[in-house]
Amino acid sequence: MFTIAIHGGAGLSTPEDLGPQRETQARLDLERSLQAAGVILANGGTALDAVVAAVKVMEDSEMFNAGRGSVLASDGNCYMDASIMDGATENAGALCGSSVVQNPIEAAAKVMTDTPYVMLVGDRLTQFAQEQGLSCQEPEWFKTTYRKEQLVDAQKNNTIMLDHEKAEAGRKKDNCKGTVGAVALDQHGNLAAATSTGGLCNKDPGRVGDSALIGAGTYAKNSTCAVSATGHGELFIRANVAGRMSAMIEFGHKTLEDAAHTLIFNELPEDIGGLISVDREGNVSLPFNTGGMFRGWMSEDNIPHVKVWKGE
Amino acid sequence: MFTIAIHGGAGLSTPEDLGPQRETQARLDLERSLQAAGVILANGGTALDAVVAAVKVMEDSEMFNAGRGSVLASDGNCYMDASIMDGATENAGALCGSSVVQNPIEAAAKVMTDTPYVMLVGDRLTQFAQEQGLSCQEPEWFKTTYRKEQLVDAQKNNTIMLDHEKAEAGRKKDNCKGTVGAVALDQHGNLAAATSTGGLCNKDPGRVGDSALIGAGTYAKNSTCAVSATGHGELFIRANVAGRMSAMIEFGHKTLEDAAHTLIFNELPEDIGGLISVDREGNVSLPFNTGGMFRGWMSEDNIPHVKVWKGE
Numbered sequence: 248m249f250t251i252a253i254h255g256g257a258g259l260s261t262p263e264d265l266g267p268q269r270e271t272q273a274r275l276d277l278e279r280s281l282q283a284a285g286v287i288l289a290n291g292g293t294a295l296d297a298v299v300a301a302v303k304v305m306e307d308s309e310m311f312n313a314g315r316g317s318v319l320a321s322d323g324n325c326y327m328d329a330s331i332m333d334g335a336t337e338n339a340g341a342l343c344g345s346s347v348v349q350n351p352i353e354a355a356a357k358v359m360t361d362t363p364y365v366m367l368v369g370d371r372l373t374q375f376a377q378e379q380g381l382s383c384q385e386p387e388w389f390k391t392t393y394r395k396e397q398l399v400d401a402q403k404n405n406t407i408m409l410d411h412e413k414a415e416a417g418r419k420k421d422n423c424k425g426t427v428g429a430v431a432l433d434q435h436g437n438l439a440a441a442t443s444t445g446g447l448c449n450k451d452p453g454r455v456g457d458s459a460l461i462g463a464g465t466y467a468k469n470s471t472c473a474v475s476a477t478g479h480g481e482l483f484i485r486a487n488v489a490g491r492m493s494a495m496i497e498f499g500h501k502t503l504e505d506a507a508h509t510l511i512f513n514e515l516p517e518d519i520g521g522l523i524s525v526d527r528e529g530n531v532s533l534p535f536n537t538g539g540m541f542r543g544w545m546s547e548d549n550i551p552h553v554k555v556w557k558g559e
Numbered sequence: 560m561f562t563i564a565i566h567g568g569a570g571l572s573t574p575e576d577l578g579p580q581r582e583t584q585a586r587l588d589l590e591r592s593l594q595a596a597g598v599i600l601a602n603g604g605t606a607l608d609a610v611v612a613a614v615k616v617m618e619d620s621e622m623f624n625a626g627r628g629s630v631l632a633s634d635g636n637c638y639m640d641a642s643i644m645d646g647a648t649e650n651a652g653a654l655c656g657s658s659v660v661q662n663p664i665e666a667a668a669k670v671m672t673d674t675p676y677v678m679l680v681g682d683r684l685t686q687f688a689q690e691q692g693l694s695c696q697e698p699e700w701f702k703t704t705y706r707k708e709q710l711v712d713a714q715k716n717n718t719i720m721l722d723h724e725k726a727e728a729g730r731k732k733d734n735c736k737g738t739v740g741a742v743a744l745d746q747h748g749n750l751a752a753a754t755s756t757g758g759l760c761n762k763d764p765g766r767v768g769d770s771a772l773i774g775a776g777t778y779a780k781n782s783t784c785a786v787s788a789t790g791h792g793e794l795f796i797r798a799n800v801a802g803r804m805s806a807m808i809e810f811g812h813k814t815l816e817d818a819a820h821t822l823i824f825n826e827l828p829e830d831i832g833g834l835i836s837v838d839r840e841g842n843v844s845l846p847f848n849t850g851g852m853f854r855g856w857m858s859e860d861n862i863p864h865v866k867v868w869k870g871e
Binding site: 332337338339341343344362363364365366367368369370371372375407450451452453454455456460461462463466480481484485486487490491493494495497498499 | 644649650651653655656674675676677678679680681682683684687719762763764765766767768772773774775778792793796797798799802803805806807809810811
């Protein structure tokens with residue numbers, strides 16, 4: 248038995264806002280992400296390798312707010328956050344504010360496996376990634392035309408585009424795709440979770456969101472669940488969402504679905520975000536309280552399920 | 560009713576290692592910290608203001624690893640982490656890697672109250688602190704002779720001095736005082752928690768520890784507890800200690816003391832660290848699994864209780 252579940256961000260409002268062309272491309276990329284992880288899991292690979300592979304596909308796609316195609320901060324640069332956790336060992340890796348590492352999730356994984364630390368930031372993160380032989384790019388490489396236009400728009404309207412914000416007249420309307428993430432159960436019964444993001448369009452360059460923080464945007468523990476969240480990061484940090492979901496199962500004896508739904512539908516404000524989760528029995532829960540969330544899952548039948556809208 | 564509890568770090572081994580002169584000074588500074596918070600609480604001030612005042616005294620003391628007197632990273636500079644949380648609103652503020660803000664806990668509080676974010680890092684944090692009129696100092700100002708000698712020692716022995724590490728021959732033996740922190744209950748029934756640190760002696764300059772992370776080193780929620788942790792930060796992040804303690808009370812229906820003791824004595828490895836905690840009933844629990852923890856508490860009788868060693 249194995250399972251992979253992914254998200255490409257919550258906060259979409261309507262199909263009209265997204266546009267048919269971008270929707271088609273996003274669905275294809277989500278399917279590719281599931282398949283990249285599925286091959287690993289089908290061949291007996293680890294949940295950890297699977298979530299890295301799934302997230303890398305979404306980081307490399309310009310459709311999602313992570314890696315290339317990340318939103319731009321107020322100074323016109325990309326500052327990326329990422330984190331990863333291994334449910335088997337409960338080891339973890341994280342980073343924030345990266346501007347040059349091509350695949351931040353790979354750097355987070357290296358922080359976990361190749362340092363005595365959980366989190367690295369700043370110039371030292373860049374240096375570490377280079378020492379580890381990870382691909383780095385000039386800051387300009389990450390900045391797509393689409394994101395540049397979005398920043399101009401945001402600055403014209405003097406707004407910080409939060410993942411959860413509804414599109415308003417005059418703005419690029421599908422600004423809200425937020426974070427990407429993956430959770431997996433492998434054939435060895437181990438869980439893993441990974442999250443990666445460019446954060447908020449027009450954000451302060453020094454802002455760190457929940458995607459960088461173990462216990463907020465990412466958590467994994469074999470005995471409870473693996474979780475990756477997406478949405479208004481500050482609220483997810485304050486509510487300690489990913490750690491809280493694990494604790495709801497451990498101490499509150501909730502099922503995976505009950506814990507995930509309680510968090511997203513009863514505790515967090517409406518139109519804020521969502522999460523993806525998986526447990527050791529292969530249960531999957533992917534709730535969101537926004538108009539849509541790019542999401543997908545796949546099990547050992549190798550049939551990728553990709554959805555975007557509410558009620559779909 | 561009000562209560563303040565503080566710590567100045569866990570990881571001490573024996574009175575001989577610390578030395579009588581440093582012990583006397585540390586006890587005096589802990590008492591001053593309790594009194595600074597006590598005056599605020601006795602006059603009807605907020606738990607939030609009280610924990611900031613308590614932590615500031617310890618940041619300003621050279622005896623503790625926070626603010627002036629922070630340990631030095633491998634490049635010879637101080638990189639300070641801090642975080643704060645308001646149990647009434649569940650709002651929070653945090654920062655990491657600060658090298659110039661005189662009182663990092665004040666900057667964390669300003670991030671909470673004066674930005675839409677929870678966490679700020681890097682140059683933008685410095686700029687923000689300056690805009691807010693907070694005192695900043697040249698990086699050299701933070702570096703005491705004692706810490707410089709400690710770094711030389713650590714580099715000679717090629718060690719990263721973790722809070723939990725036992726002193727070994729040839730090293731400065733009281734290197735392990737770690738983090739400082741405070742938790743409080745005010746007369747309005749509100750809780751708050753704050754943590755501040757210089758991290759690990761000879762650490763990687765990019766390393767971020769649990770003291771910077773809401774849910775790891777710091778958490779506060781009126782309905783459960785306020786917590787500040789000290790110890791081997793990576794383990795505290797992975798176990799989501801502060802958020803987990805709150806969840807143990809909320810979902811596991813444990814008492815404050817039961818939750819705190821379970822974490823420190825049953826779940827975390829021996830000789831790793833400790834925490835301080837308070838709840839809305841004014842209960843206080845300050846467990847640690849090291850040889851000592853600088854700690855203290857005070858209630859409305861205004862009698863400061865200061866302890867250092869195990870069994871004291």
